[in-house]
Amino acid sequence: MKLLNRATAYFAVLLLVVLSAWAALFYYNMLDEIYDSIDDGLENQKILVMQKALQDSTVLAQREFEAGYYQVKELPFNLAVNRKDQYRDTLMYMLNEKDYEPVRLLVTVFQQGGRYYELRVITSMVEEDDLIEDLLYSLLWLYLGLLVSLLTLNNLVLKSIWQPFYQILHRLQRFRLEKGEALPPVKTNIEEFRLLHETVDKLLQSNIDTYNSQKAFIENASHELQTPLAISLNKLELLVEKEGLTEEQMLQLGAVMQHLGRLSRLNKSLLLLSKIENRQFQEMGPVNLQEIVRQALADLGDQIEYKELQVSVQEEPCLVQVNPDLATVLVYNLLKNAVVHNVQGGFLNLHLTAQALVLENSGKDQALDTQKLFSRFYKEASVSGSTGLGLAIAKAICDLYGFSIRYRYQQAHLLEVTF
């Protein structure tokens, strides 16, 4: 639920409660006032009737209401004493409405000529159900009117007030750490939004700095490791040429050389990855992947033959605007991946069109973890020699040029790069 809508919803509920309370209060106050003035009117009429009765004795013979608004009835003394005026609501048949309608009735007792009379005076009353209905309708309209104004207010005024907030939000959504762009300034004179922008900006900046220093660290570390690694390897190469080493010693040295070699390759791959991510491959050109694919298949021919793979290739010319070295690395990494992780006597299908490069190969009878496949150092335990960086590098190259790289498992492992 959006922030603005939530605020509106709260307002709507609050308004309903407040308006209902107000309506009840208003209704009873108004009703009270109406009774008050009606009762005053009845009292006045009582006095008028009593004055009239003094002049005209027929008034005292008015037994029923038919002729007027009052009736008089003689009372014996014992019933008449200690009687107070009584105001009562009652129903009476109205000819115009053809229905019983509420009327206000005053019952009083007066004395004239030594006799006691009971006088009943009536006057027509406000119809409460009509009053309530009218009030309800008015309230409903008021409520709806208020809601509409509230929504309009939210949409026009609040939205424009919250604009900087949404701008910051939108930019945060598009923020990519590896691009390292700070938030562009947001124009606002609202204190909170300015604070929000400053805080977010500071946070992002520190993240960017950390990311950059980490990246620089990896790059520097790889670079600094290169020379000692090369020297150690060369020293070992010199050492194994020396006479007088036993077979056991040679085997040990061989193992050390192998591991150092792996370390050196790992290092090279990390360096390459850093360079790709730092966009140090500037030179671009139209590269025909078909040629690279052919060359790669030829170069890896011995490995393919050794693994006795059934290779099927469908290729078309495919021109892409990339750095030629990176194009080569991409194709070789994908192809090597399909060969190295294949099984003895398996198959390898390569399909190159102008839009996509698809590699399908046999391997472990199980889908790989799509989440981790392209992350650094993800590898199968069974292939000890792989650096676990091949696909991470392929992914970095694809990301650099906006290609998409996807993995699927359908009886075979399928990697697809779309240009």
Add this chain to the structure above:
Amino acid sequence: MKILVIEDEPAMLENMVSSLKQEQYMVESASTFDLALEKVSLYDYDCILLDITLPDGNGLELLEELKKQQKTDGVIIVSAKDSLDDKIAGLEMGADDYLPKPFHMAELHARVKSVLRRRKFEGNNLLQLQNLQIDLDKHEVQVAGQELTLNRKEYDILLYLATNKDRLVSKTALAEHVWGDYIDQADNYEFIYSQIKNLRKKLKDHCAEIEIQAIYGIGYKLVIV
């Protein structure tokens, strides 16, 4: 044969010098740009191994200086930068070869020998090992006058091992030289073995007086029988 190694990293320099000395070359070294400039101006070398990044200057400037002095020393650029720009610039300025760091000693020897051969034996580019003769221009091999038919990989392996005669060549060095840098991901080089096996068989069938020995899981060595 006189070789000058220009390299500022002492351990690296020591490795290169001691390895080259084993081949009976006269090896001199320089660890700064100024020292290197002095040496190349005073003496002539058959081959110069030139590190581009020196503490007091760019190796490429040294290359320019050689050209200015109309020297014909063979130059192999050795660089840790591994950048294509340096490679192209160096080769355009007259360097004979470009060797990116890190490298295997076997690779260094192969490159040095190749440069030396090109300088010394123009037109007659043959490598003779007992009764085996490799024609480097025609890519042909003869054993006692009889042609030995090899596929490209077998030829490359034989030439590389022959260049590094009596030296132990690691499997990695061999794989990277023959199959290219991109081979690096595959740690097991078992596929090399099948090529070596074929090559050995062919050499034996033709009664070549050389032999390829496998050395304890490290690599191979070509020796004279």
